[in-house]
Amino acid sequence: MLIYKKMNAYDRIRLMKCTPCIKDSLMPKYVLSSMLAEDIIDEEDFRDVLSSKGREKQVQKLIEILSQKSSQAFRKFIKILDEDHDWLAETIKSIEVSDDEVESFFASRGNNPKRITSDSVQQQAYIDEARGIDVQDSVPMNRRPAAQQHVVERPQSQSKEITYEMLTVLRRNSRVVRNWCALAHRLGLSTQVNSIHMKINMRMESVDLAIIYLMEEWKGIQPKDYNLEQLVRILREEQFNDVAGIFQFLNC
Structure with a gap:
């Protein structure tokens, strides 16, 4: 499911105001996997950001993409920042936007909200957009028009190396962390689950270290199977398609 309704005026202004802070401090690669998992972006967005050269251009591309998403997507983005960039999340949440700023925003686009008074439907539409009242903020992919569906084919992995960056992506994906025991069972390491639990306790x-310990156990017990191709296959079997897609892109 992808969120694609436009962001309301208040949040668009808030995003513009916080852009300098985001540019100064955000490392896109640390939030992209979570954004993909939360359906804020799709794999094509993910690829576009990482394809930009240098951190500054990656941040600029991410902001550009985020500005085209919904207010719900923006709220999810802030929630992700709460995990590792809490001060940045608080900065964004503290930004105030006045009605005058919203009026100026619409005027700059050639729209004068004061003129939207004769038709009650138009007026309510303006209010909904400005205030962020979303009637339908997200739509399942299978209900979207064909032109809005993006199918991104990924090249098959050629290198079998599982890199530190990939392990970091695994640790930062909340869905993988929540279901690491299922991943252990799929890897044939059910007997190691209790020992990993005990080690962490x-x-x-932090529970996300269970992923690192699990990968260490896998490498030690099944060294021949410890490779990227096997990991991608297992991730897809467990429906972690977002992470599998990231790994295939990182390895292309």
Whole structure:
């Protein structure tokens, strides 16, 4: 499911105001996998951002893409920032937008909201857009018009190396972390689940480290199977298609 309704005026202005802060501090590669998992962006968006050369251009591309998404997508983006960039999330949430700023925003686009008074339907549409009242903020892909569906084919993995960057992507994907036990079972490492649980509890570590310990166990017990091709296959079997797509792109 992809979110594609336009962002309301208040959030668009808020995004414009916080752009300098985002450009100064955000590392796109650390949030892209979560944005993909939360349906904020699709694989084509992900590819477009990472294809931009240098952090600054990647951030600029990400902001450009985000500005075309919905207010719900923007709220999800802020929630993702809460995890690793909490001060940036708080900065964005603290930004105030006045009605005058919204009026100026519409005027700059050639629309004068004061003129939208004769037709109650038009007036309500303006209010809904400005205030962010979303009637239908997201639509399943199978209900979207064919022209709006993006099918991105990925090249098959050639290198079998599982990189540190890929392990970081796994750790930062909340859905994978929540279901790491299912991943362990699929890898044939069910007997290692309890020991990994105990290790994390005894050391009072974050649960996302279970992914790292699981990969270490896999590499130690099944070294011949420890490769990117197998990992991508298993991720797809467990319906972690977003992460599998990222890995195939990173390896192309």
